[in-house]
Structure formats: C-alpha cells, structure tokens
Amino acid sequence: MLLILHPHIDENSAAFQQTWAYLAALPNIRVQKHIVQGKAQRLTEIYLIGDTAKIDRELIEALPAVERVVRISEEYRILGRHKDERRAIGFEYNGIQFDQDRLHIFAGLCAVDTKENVEAMLKALSAQGQRCTRMGAYKPRTNPYSFQGHGKGCLPYTFELAGKYGIKVIAMEVTHEDHVEQIDTCLEQTGRPTGVMLQIGTRNTQNFELLKAIGRQAKYPVLIKRGYGIPLTESLNAAEYLASEGNANVIFCLRGMHSSFAAPHRNLVDFAQIPVVKRLTRMPVGIDPSHSIGGRDRSPDGLLDLFHATAQGVIAGANLILVDFHPEPLKALVDGPQALRLEELPHFLEDVQIAREAYEKRRRLAKTAMTI
Amino acid sequence: MLLILHPHIDENSAAFQQTWAYLAALPNIRVQKHIVQGKAQRLTEIYLIGDTAKIDRELIEALPAVERVVRISEEYRILGRHKDERRAIGFEYNGIQFDQDRLHIFAGLCAVDTKENVEAMLKALSAQGQRCTRMGAYKPRTNPYSFQGHGKGCLPYTFELAGKYGIKVIAMEVTHEDHVEQIDTCLEQTGRPTGVMLQIGTRNTQNFELLKAIGRQAKYPVLIKRGYGIPLTESLNAAEYLASEGNANVIFCLRGMHSSFAAPHRNLVDFAQIPVVKRLTRMPVGIDPSHSIGGRDRSPDGLLDLFHATAQGVIAGANLILVDFHPEPLKALVDGPQALRLEELPHFLEDVQIAREAYEKRRRLAKTAMTI
Amino acid sequence: MLLILHPHIDENSAAFQQTWAYLAALPNIRVQKHIVQGKAQRLTEIYLIGDTAKIDRELIEALPAVERVVRISEEYRILGRHKDERRAIGFEYNGIQFDQDRLHIFAGLCAVDTKENVEAMLKALSAQGQRCTRMGAYKPRTNPYSFQGHGKGCLPYTFELAGKYGIKVIAMEVTHEDHVEQIDTCLEQTGRPTGVMLQIGTRNTQNFELLKAIGRQAKYPVLIKRGYGIPLTESLNAAEYLASEGNANVIFCLRGMHSSFAAPHRNLVDFAQIPVVKRLTRMPVGIDPSHSIGGRDRSPDGLLDLFHATAQGVIAGANLILVDFHPEPLKALVDGPQALRLEELPHFLEDVQIAREAYEKRRRLAKTAMTI
Amino acid sequence: MLLILHPHIDENSAAFQQTWAYLAALPNIRVQKHIVQGKAQRLTEIYLIGDTAKIDRELIEALPAVERVVRISEEYRILGRHKDERRAIGFEYNGIQFDQDRLHIFAGLCAVDTKENVEAMLKALSAQGQRCTRMGAYKPRTNPYSFQGHGKGCLPYTFELAGKYGIKVIAMEVTHEDHVEQIDTCLEQTGRPTGVMLQIGTRNTQNFELLKAIGRQAKYPVLIKRGYGIPLTESLNAAEYLASEGNANVIFCLRGMHSSFAAPHRNLVDFAQIPVVKRLTRMPVGIDPSHSIGGRDRSPDGLLDLFHATAQGVIAGANLILVDFHPEPLKALVDGPQALRLEELPHFLEDVQIAREAYEKRRRLAKTAMTI
16 A cells, blocks of 8 residues: 655654554554655655555545555556546646647647748648647657758747747657757747647657656656557556656657558557546547558548548547648658648648547537436 | 450450450560459459550450450459549348448347347347347357357347348358358248348458358358458458459458557557558448457546447448447356447447548548548 | 366266266365267366365375366366376377477478479488478468469379378378368378378468368378467467367477568567477477578578578477478479578588487486486 | 768868769769768768769779768668678677677676675676676666666676676666766776676667767677567667767667567567578677566476577577576566576576587588588
C-alpha cells in the first residue's frame, strides 16, 4: 500500500508526526519513507509493506498528512486512472483547454523549410479559424546525412508569424534538452507571440534522460508519441517519467506500429487503442494519421486513406490530431508525399467535423443506453 | 500483356482465328495461349511476351475474341480492381445484395451450442428487423481437446429456426469441403428455409485445397477472413483462389493481426486497411470486431472498445460486420467473454447506424469536394 | 488431475471396476470419464475435479487400470514432456531411427520439375552416402496462377529413382488427404522402393481437418512445420492434433517467422527455439534453413548465410535438416534463388558435420559440468 | 557519384584546384561541393549529378584531391562495406584489438549493485584469464520508479577494482552525454586503471543527439545495440551517426527482437543476422544472449537455452559476447533471473570455446571449398 502525502509537507509538522506514529504502531507492517524529488516538486510517499490486507483503508486516508492511498500494484502512479480516480487530467495552456473530452486539430508543416511556406500554412489555418498548428524545427532523421531541420534559426520568424495569424499553440518536436531552452529564449525575445507544446518523437519515447529533463519544467505541456517496437504499457510508463519529475500536463499520441502487415501503409494504424489509453490513464489522447498512413492513396469512394484513418480516430474519441500539410508537397524536404495540400484543408476540417459529431452522438447514446 | 478472351470462346471460331492471326504477326512478340479451367468456367487467355511497350492497346482491345486487356503486372486477375476496371463486384444472394456500397450486419452466435440459444438469438434479431446472422457449427480450435462445434447435427434446427424468424443468410464457417455438402444436403432437406454464406476462417486462409474446392461451387457466396502472419497481398491472393475456380461472389473480411503490440486487445485492429482492399480489389469488405478486440473492456466515455472498433470500421466504409452475441456469455462454449449480450443488440445497431450515417455524409462531401 | 488408463481397457474388467470404485469414494471430488476415440486408438481418461490437492498421487498411480497421472494444466497431452516424462519420442521408419538425439539431413529438390533433375539430385545424394531426401510433388503457392507442382504424375519415377539410388525416406508435402492415398497407392504399385515422410507446410499448420486425417493413419510419419503468425504454443498444439488421432510419429520443424525485422532474409530465423521445443515436447526438432534465409548471400568470411543458419540449428541440437538443392537453380520452377547447387553438397555436408561434432562435444561437456 | 576528398584538404591547394577544374569540365554533369563538419573532422565531398554512367571511374580516382569514389546509392557511407572495400574496421583500445575476425567475451554484472559483488565478479573473471567485462552504472528502466543504477557514485571503486584484477575494458551503458564526462573524469582521477567501451542501449539506438555527442569524442570506442521495433537498416544507420561525427570505432550488437513469437524467450533471437551485418558494414558484431533469452530454462540435453543461443552466435562468427553473471542472481537488482552464476563461468567459457573452434574450422573449410 502506498500513501502519497500532501505535497511539500514538513516532516517536523504535527500532521506528519501524528501520521507516522500511527503507522509505526501497525502490527506486522514495515513502514518505509520515500522522497520523490523532482526539480519542481517534492513528494513524500510512505510504503506499507507486509500484511496490508487487514488495514482499514478509510482510517489511513483520514490521517492528517495523507493525501491519497494507492494499492501498490497500480501502475502509472501519477498519470494512471486508478480505481478511485474518476477525474481525467485537464489543463489549460495559453488559453486553450486540453482534456479527454475535447478535440483539437494541429495541422501544419512536418518540418519548417522556408518562411514563405510557414506563412502560407499559418494564413490558411487562420482563414479556417484554427488556433493550433504543428511545425518542426528539429527533425530526427534515420539517415545521418539527411536534412535535419533548420533548428533554432527558424524559430524567430515561425513564432512571430504564428502570433501574427493568431495561433496559440505550436506542437514542436524536441530531441535534446537544449532545444527547450532555445525555444524558451526565443519566445521570450519575441515577446511570447504564441505558445509551444513540446513533442517527444517515437524514436525518443524511451530516451529517459530527455523525458526527465523535459519533465522537470512545467512551463510547456508535452505531447509524447507512442514508441514503436514496445508494448503499449511501456510507452505509458515513458509518459509517467514526465509526470514523475513534476510535469503532468502530458498528451499521449498514437502514430501506428511498424509491422510487416502494414503495407501499403507505412504503419499499422493503432487507433483502436484510443479507448485503452483513456481507460488506463487520465491523459488526453492524440493521433498522428500522417505518419501512420504515409501516403496519399485514395479509396474508390473518393476519400484518401488518410481521411479515413483520421475519421477512425475521431469517432473513437481522439482528443488531438497531428496532421501534415504543405503548400507544395512534392518540394517538401521531409515526408512530402504524405502531406495534404493547403487547398484540402477545408475539406479535411469538415470531414473531421462529421466524425466528431458522430462521436458525440454515440457518447450521448451510450449514456442513455446505460441508464436503462 | 494479358488478353482475356470472351468466356467459352471456341478456338475454331472465326473470331478466335482472326485474333490469333493478328497477334502471331506482331514483330518481336511471342504469343502464348493459356487455358484457365475451373470446374465451372473455362477461360482462354493469351499472353504477349516481349516488346509490348510499342503495342497499340486499343487495336488489341478491338480484336473480335478479346474481352479485356490487362497489363500482366496487375495482380488478382479476377477480383482485382485494374486500371480500366471501375465496377466493384456486386452480387445478390437469397434476396440480399452485397457490394462495396452497402452495409450488412451479421450478429449472431460464435458457435451454436443449444437450440434454445439459437432461438433466443434469432428472435432478438428478428425483433430488430435483421435478416442476416452468423452461426458456427464447425469450430476449428487451437487445442485438439477443446469443444469443436456440434457439426452437422445442429444444422436442421438452426436452418429451420432461421427460416421461422425470417433470416435470409447465415454466415457459417466451413473447414472441410464435406461441410459444404452437409450444409447443402440439410438445406435441401429442410426446404431451403434460409441461405448460407460459407466462411473461411483465418487458420484456413491459405488452405488452398479447401479454397479450390469451395471455389468450384457457385451456389453459395464465400466470406474469407484475412490470414494472420501474412501480408495483406497474400490474403488477397487467397481470395483470388476462390475466383480462379469460378466463384467470384467473395467478401473479404478483416479481423485484426496477431501482434505483440495488440495487448490488452486480442489483436491489433487493422480496419484502416478497408480502403486499401477496396482500392486493390472489387470485393465487399467485412470486419470482425469481436475477434479483433476479444473482450468487454469499456472506455471512460461509456462505450465498449468493441463498439469503438466497429464504428471505426463503419466510418471507413465497411460493408459487413460479423459480431458475436450470446444470451449468456459466461456460459458460452466458445469465446464467451467477448460476446455482447442480447439486450445490448438495439444499442449496438443504433451505434452502428450513427457511424454509417457519418460515413455516407463523408462520402457525399468527398464527391462535392472533388468536383470543386 | 487426469488419469490416463491403459489403452483398450475394458470397462467391464475387474481392473476398471476396482479403479472406478476407489475414485468414486474420494471426498469432495467429482469423477468424469472421457473417451478419446481416434480412428486408430481408443483411450479412456478419467478427470478428477475438485479438491485434488490433497490426493495422494502415488496411490492413484497404483490403481490397476491407471497407466499415468497428469496434472491437468499440462499441455500437449500426448506429445508433451510432462514432469514425470523423461523419454523422448523415438520411432523407426523404413530402417531409419528418428529421435531427439540423432541428426538427419534431407537435402533435395523443393519441387520435382523434371525426371532428369530428380535423378541428378538422387545420384549426388547417393554419392555422398545420404539415405534421406526432400522432393515436393504438391506445392501450395501464394498465387493461384503459379506452378503448383506436378502432383501424382511425378510420383512413379520419383519413387523408382529413389529406390535405385538407395534413398529410404522422402519428405514430401501433402496439402490434401487425397495426396496420402495417391502416395500410398503409387508406393504399392512401384513395390515400395522407398518410404515417405508426410510433410505439413506452414500454411496448413492449423488446417485441423488435414491434421486429423493425416493423424488417423499410422503408416507414414509426419513432419509438421511451425505456422507463421501464431505463437509457438499454438503450433505445438497443432502437432498434438496428429497425435490425438493416433499418430505420434511426428517431427516438428522450425522455418523462421515472418517479420518486418527479417530483411534481407526472407524470415527471422527462429532456431534458438530448438531447445524450447525439446523441453516442452518429446518430438525430434527439424529446421528448414532454405525457407528461413531465402537467398544465397554470402558473408565476408566466405560462408553463405544459409550455411551459417544451418550451423546455428545444428549446434543447438537440431535433429533434421530440410534443405533445397537444384542442378540448375536459375531454372528451378519454385524457390530457385535460394537453392544450393549440387556441387556444393559435399561442402554443405562437411560444414554440418563440424557443427554436429561441436554440439556433441558441448553436450558431453554439459554432462560433466552438471555432475561437478 | 560521390567523391570523398583527402581529409582536411585545403580548397586553395593546387590539388583541389586541379581536381575541381577537371570535374567542372565534364559534360552533362552538375558538380556540388559538400562539407561534412563533425567536431573532430572536416571532410570535403563532391557529388557528381547527372549522366555519370559514362564517367571513367579510374580517371576520377586518379585526381590528386580524391581519396575515394563511392556510388551514391551505397549506404552507411563510413561504416559500410562498399563494393571496393575489403577491409573491415579494426581498432585497438587499451591493448585489445577489435575487428570482424576476433572474439571477445564481456561477462559481468548487468548493473553494479554492491562493491562486494563487483569484486567477486572481477575476481572470477581474473581467475579465468578474462580481460574484458560488462558493468552497468546507469540503467535505463521502463518504470520510472524502478532502481536506475548507482550512477557515478559507483565508478571509483568499479574502476579501481577492475585495475586490481587486470581488466582492460569495461562495457558500460551511457544514456546521457554527461555520463561520458563523468566516466572520463573518474578514470582520470583514479589513474586510468582500466578502460571503458561506451554502450548505447536499445532504447537509445535512435537517440540521435546522444549518438552525435558520443560520436564527437574519439577517446572511447562505442558498442551500439540494435534498436527494437525498427528494421536492421535503420539500426545500421544509427551506428553511422557515430561515424559521421568522427568516431568509427564502433561495434554493432544484436540483442533479439521484440515479437509475439518470442515466448517463452524474452526476445526472438536474431543472431542469424550476424553475417548480414558483416556483409553490409565493416563493424565487428556483438551478441547479447542474456537479454535475448531472458531466463534460465534448460534443454533436456542439459544445456541452458542461454548457452545454446550463445553458441549459435559464435558459430556464425560473432566478435563479442555481452553476458550477465551475478554472485547471487536472486538478489540482483536488475535482470537477476537471467543471470548466470559465478560458478558457471568456467563451463560457459569452455562451451564458447567449442563453438569458436567450430567456427574457425568452418571458415577454413570454406576457404578451401571456394578455391576448388
């Protein structure tokens, strides 16, 4: 049994002393104190080890220093949806609310290439009333000799243009802790015209040092992609690394799994696991249909596979969509072939809207059906 | 280059003679005749090998014996959607039309266990106006000592009850060619109160001898499941085995892929490939959410993962749903834990309906968007 | 707890009556009789259900009708290596002994194409003192329009030539129960100049109807390939299907797993599981390096990847090797590119010999090391 | 076509000027200069784009500034084994030579836990004449709340004890560039009693920022593990990241692939790809049987699966073995169950020796066989 104490509790306080004395007197129980010291937060936890089955949980929860009692077998200590935990994680960033109920679309450029393309993209988004985007400055590439993104050099104009077109949040991949500092410095210098959601790519899902460094700051929320080659539970544990250091403003993003059964798609789309992530954790769940599908093939019904995959995610309750557009896909430096064209943006948004309405209707129906 | 001649063409006919003479005179081209003799159909094909790039396709297509010209690299000769092939396969069986546009729900028992359960199931379907069902008499099981289905013994009452409740088509797995004969005999003896769609399970997707035997009969349409452990293209080739013997009334059914990334689901749901199958072939595409998900876990939004997976298939254009129900899931002899309960049927149907309407709306929108 | 009675025991015998009376009197135990009726064998089993922990196993084993007591959780009832089961399955066929200790090489043609090639192959084997081979008459092919083997037409000359060159066992794939009859008839007609080991290919590993049909005959031993796309345990259960019908002369053969990590090999070689199969079951374990590797690439040390994979299997205790040779690989109708050339046969055999000696040396060392 | 110029060549030199002039005059060819600036090395490359088929390669190679000519389609620019590249990479570190011909065993502790265990391990290695070991100070763990290694705190005694027992190289995982500095500082302070081979774990195979940082130092060689969830080629590209920054003293290590077909092993052993890595690149190839197998199951022949997997790697030419031992496996903080016991070390080494001798014998045989 794990007791999470109130944050920043003083061990000399009466509340702590009283609690400790009670626990120490429990028969056949060993009491062990554990300090979780993130840079931003200090948590005191107490483990009760031994014959805990007979312990009266309510009595323990009533102890003055105790905030919460968790069965120690429960995983994802902070981000998890434990038995007695009905609230999802919700957070506001730069005026936008993220949680397991809402849906946000982050259409944008996979990689920033030219200022002109950034502006064209943002202008198109603005015309459609969008307030979020994706823009990559740091691009991890399989081949060391490929284009790796413009890095911090493109940040000033990207941020300024985002501000000009009313974009509030840019999802931007970071692959090194220095990138967070570069982003923060540039945002500061440009007067914070927009906000940034730090993105952890699939190749870094288990780069624990990066996760810990990112988790130690609470200024920027984090979107973490599912890792490929590992079970879902390991990716959820990776997200927990962020929270364990103090930052629980985390969105978990599905992006398809590498598989010999995926062809002709790039990955085997895994969006059926949206409800799984929502059940196991309290994180909002995103999808990345562009990297899942990886092409522009079209079904005989006139819809791109990419549109279908997106709709599949949305109708199952996705909370965030990362999707690649490009003014000139064939000239894009990264992942051009899968990018949608700017003139397809209105259709895409309308298509998503249909799926979203269907999801909301299904959810209402389920509420009714269950009460019968 | 492959020339498919008109079916049953006589090699002594003027049409054939004239065609052959023309082809034989082509420079730098070797002409090879190939007879595809299914039991039900005799096709003559002519291969042109060599310097075919310079051949005028239109001239060839105008030859009197030629029905169709296909570039030889094109796969799935009969079921495939070739460049010049816009028609999907559509067929009617027992008063019901199957094609790539419609949607049919085959809710039913994974395995027939008792007459009472069969009747309870059919009655519930009838009350909801359903005309199709699934019912398994022959169950292939991983373990040789497990229950393997009641076999032909349960056919008479199953068919009679289906007739009583107005069911027109039962999807029923067969694992041996003898089963087709048993089904046919029993239907005949009971006065054909219903119809049967023969189902090839995933363990038999590449049981080519069975496929050939089934393909040689044209009385019953066939639903073939995607095989696990093989790329999609190999499963489509397996479907082509049916057609190559003469029976092109084939429905292709996705059922999730075995994967270490699937947990906690049984399989990794592969319904994002619905548009792929529709693009590569002209077959209607089914989904089997019950065997894909394999459980009754529920998302915090109140919907079972099974409902979400189904909706994902439908919103991407699925044409057929196989789904397991059971009057008493905990007592079911096969796959009980994943079965829906009879009282959930109306909710399930309504949930599917919402997704279907969304799909149709999306399709209409795509037509408009493309004409702009 | 499962009690396997002596085979063919009569339920009216004193032994049975006495045994049953004893069991029926056990407190808190339900006794259930189960007849396993293969075509060739009738086994009576008795399940004890309930509070079996307190039962004295030795007393039960001493009952007159009881042959063996098995904890019911144990899998692979007949082929499995249960806790109290130290003997591996060993059988002799046509003068050759197969078990978990010996090693046999089945080099030969993937598919019989011409009589000349069959003779060239057999002559080369004979020159090297080989007594086994592989020769395919019935070839299941992914594409229905590919060459499917010469079928029964090639059996007479294949068998006669095998006899001429002193080959005792031909491993030959069958995909339909009729093929067994064709083989048997032809062997009879040609005077049984050689023997046949029936081979179940990976596409039919879970073709349970075929397995049951093959299992009902005891004349020919069976080699079953691991199925792709399923866990090892399911393939072992497939082998158990053969035994459950009466034929326990079964060899289990590894052949690599389909995987996106296999390239540039055709499959991901799974020969590290040889000791697993030997531990879980009593079957001899074969390997198929040709279909695992699927090419003739060579390491800078001068050895083909195919040789390396073979050596890996042998040094871990493989009991049988299936390997493709061809007099003219580039002209082979099936799987030519992976075939070894006849002139490579002596090198191959010598290479295998080195690995086998290393295995035997390792095994002797292990015996010594464990007794210390 | 890619021309790699001599390192550090001056663009004002006559050699460069003369070379450039010649290239610029080639008809239908565009000439493009590219500077590869690692921290440690500056390479000038010239791409010839266009109608290169007609270019006389020998003339180009004879140009004064040109070191080497590579067809641009060739991958792994520095570590790759290109058509005209017969030398493997060989390097000496701290008195030990590593290349594609030799074999070194790195037996040791998965994670340093106590000084006593470190000493017991090193003493046992010393008694067997071993000069290499593995010892983990920084342990990336799936769960953020698990033991993560003692970090830099355990370095001083680990290094001093290694020196005391004559160990020349410790393979040690690093997960952050700071760890390299910590290791370097501690080695300096303790008087460099031993050496370190930096190890990149499978979770960081595509942590390109870490690879680049490690690649920028040339003091310590690097062992990089194959990444899971990615094709082999992507992992080889990851190794190339190290080389692209200046450090080509790289060993590539196979460690099994995550797969639903691996059970009961932890991973599906991939050692059949040793010859593939040797063919595609010039790196020595290591194996990690402990993490591949993940347990201590034993075959009926008396050998642990772990021993069999190791022998499979060695007989196919492995150049390095990472293997976990522990004085008290059941008390180990990390991966105890898979560890071998100290008293098993002599048997393990002798078993490896048998496999190695078999490999050498096979290699000699291959040389003879090819010259016939």
